[in-house]
Amino acid sequence: MGFTKKHIFDAQQNQIASFTKMLGHPARVSIIQHISQNKNCNCNTLVKAIGLAQPTISQHLAEIRNTGLLKQTVKGKNLFYSIDQDKLNACRRVLNDFFVKTQINSSK
Amino acid sequence: MGFTKKHIFDAQQNQIASFTKMLGHPARVSIIQHISQNKNCNCNTLVKAIGLAQPTISQHLAEIRNTGLLKQTVKGKNLFYSIDQDKLNACRRVLNDFFVKTQINSSK
DNA sequence: TCTTTTAATTGTGATATTGCAATATTACGT
DNA sequence: ACGTAATATTGCAATATCACAATTAAAAGA
Numbered sequence: 001m002g003f004t005k006k007h008i009f010d011a012q013q014n015q016i017a018s019f020t021k022m023l024g025h026p027a028r029v030s031i032i033q034h035i036s037q038n039k040n041c042n043c044n045t046l047v048k049a050i051g052l053a054q055p056t057i058s059q060h061l062a063e064i065r066n067t068g069l070l071k072q073t074v075k076g077k078n079l080f081y082s083i084d085q086d087k088l089n090a091c092r093r094v095l096n097d098f099f100v101k102t103q104i105n106s107s108k
Numbered sequence: 109m110g111f112t113k114k115h116i117f118d119a120q121q122n123q124i125a126s127f128t129k130m131l132g133h134p135a136r137v138s139i140i141q142h143i144s145q146n147k148n149c150n151c152n153t154l155v156k157a158i159g160l161a162q163p164t165i166s167q168h169l170a171e172i173r174n175t176g177l178l179k180q181t182v183k184g185k186n187l188f189y190s191i192d193q194d195k196l197n198a199c200r201r202v203l204n205d206f207f208v209k210t211q212i213n214s215s216k
Numbered sequence: 217t218c219t220t221t222t223a224a225t226t227g228t229g230a231t232a233t234t235g236c237a238a239t240a241t242t243a244c245g246t
Numbered sequence: 247a248c249g250t251a252a253t254a255t256t257g258c259a260a261t262a263t264c265a266c267a268a269t270t271a272a273a274a275g276a
Contacts, residue, residue, distance in 0.1 A: 001229075001230055001231075001263095001264055001265040001266070002229075002230035002231025002232065002263070002264055002265075003230075003231055003232075003263095003264070003265085004133060004134065004135075004231095004232095004263090004264065004265095005135075005160065005264085005265080006134060008158070008159050008160070009134035009135070009137070009138055013134040013137045013138050013141075014134050016131065016134075016137050017131065017132055017133050017134040017136075017137050018132075020128040020129070020131035020132040021128070021129070021131075021132030021133070022132075023124065023125065023128035023129075023132075024125050024126075024128040024129030024130075024131075024132040025112060025125050025129070025233090025234085026112065026114060026117035026121040026122050026124075026125040027112075027113075027117070027234090028125075029117070029121045029124050029125050029206070030117055030121050032210060033121070033206075033209070033210065036209070036210040036211070037209075042252075042253085043252070043253055043254090044251090044252065044253085050116070051116050052113065052116070052234095052235075052236090053235065053236050053237085054236090054252090054253075054254095055235075055236060055237080055238095055253090055254080055255080055256095056234075056235050056236065057253095058253060058254055058255085059233095059234085059235085059254090059255095060234095061253095061254095062254085074243095076243080076244065076252095077242085077243055077244055077245095077250095077251055077252055077253090078251095078252070078253095079252075079253070083210060083211075085211060088207070088210060088211065089211075092207045095203065098137070098141075099196070099200045101141070101144070101145075102140060102141065102144040102191060102196060103144070103191075103193060103196065103197075109233095109234055109235040109236070109259075109260055109261075110233070110234050110235075110259075110260035110261025110262065111233095111234065111235085111260075111261055111262075112233090112234065112235095112261095112262095113234085113235080133263090133264085135264090150222075150223085151222070151223055151224090152221090152222065152223080160264095160265075160266090161265065161266050161267085162222090162223070162224095162266090163223090163224080163225080163226095163265075163266060163267080163268090164264075164265050164266065165223095166223060166224055166225085167224090167225095167263095167264080167265085168264095169223090169224095170224080182273095184222095184273080184274065185220095185221055185222055185223090185272090185273060185274055185275095186221095186222070186223095187222075187223065
């Protein structure tokens with residue numbers, strides 16, 4: 001087959017999987033960390049800092065962007081990225097809820 | 109290429125990516141939820157509850173097991189799974205640390 | 217011993233992901 | 247208009263993932 005059978009799972013399970021799948025690559029973890037720690041972080045900055053080719057970084061950025069975690073600001077030739085804190089908090093809450101439920105019920 | 113260049117990232121980034129990658133499939137999210145909510149949960153239970161074929165469930169279980177998140181108890185013919193709470197807590201702390209750092213520094 | 221149950225393993229086809237070179241696009245500077 | 251810088255897109259090869267049928271392995275019960 002090769003594709004995930006998403007339809008047999010509920011919305012919350014797919015949401016958790018979607019966010020963690022996006023985080024499931026060290027380059028994307030690193031990109032998010034860089035953006036959160038540096039103002040005026042653009043694609044070139046990330047290419048130099050991380051050491052992957054420009055198309056590769058651009059592609060990872062697109063995947064992060066697709067989850068809604070990034071905000072963009074155009075300044076001249078540059079496209080600066082920042083983290084959408086509301087979206088990040090929402091993801092954090094969903095994951096936290098998952099952890100809480102996975103812990104409480106297991107103590108029965 | 110096709111493979112991840114893990115060596116250019118640090119241990120923490122790879123650890124976050126490794127755990128979230130494991131969580132990045134709704135079947136594995138569902139399996140973990142089932143195990144945490146039911147005592148005496150075995151492979152067959154999960155096959156019936158989730159609706160994927162036995163080898164598929166077994167394979168997902170193996171991926172979760174490889175991150176160290178599962179404990180096993182043999183009772184007769186059955187192999188019951190439970191969540192390793194220490195491991196889960198460790199993953200939770202690492203992820204929480206990631207969230208905190210991603211939020212605090214972005215407010216500068 | 218033979219059958220049944222439980223679960224892991226193997227093999228395979230389909231699809232997705234990773235990474236990059238080459239190219240295209242867009243906008244700024246001259 | 248032209249050159250340059252920044253980034254996205256395209257195309258491609260290598261590898262990984264997903265799902266399952268068939269098989270194997272191990273243990274329980276008759």
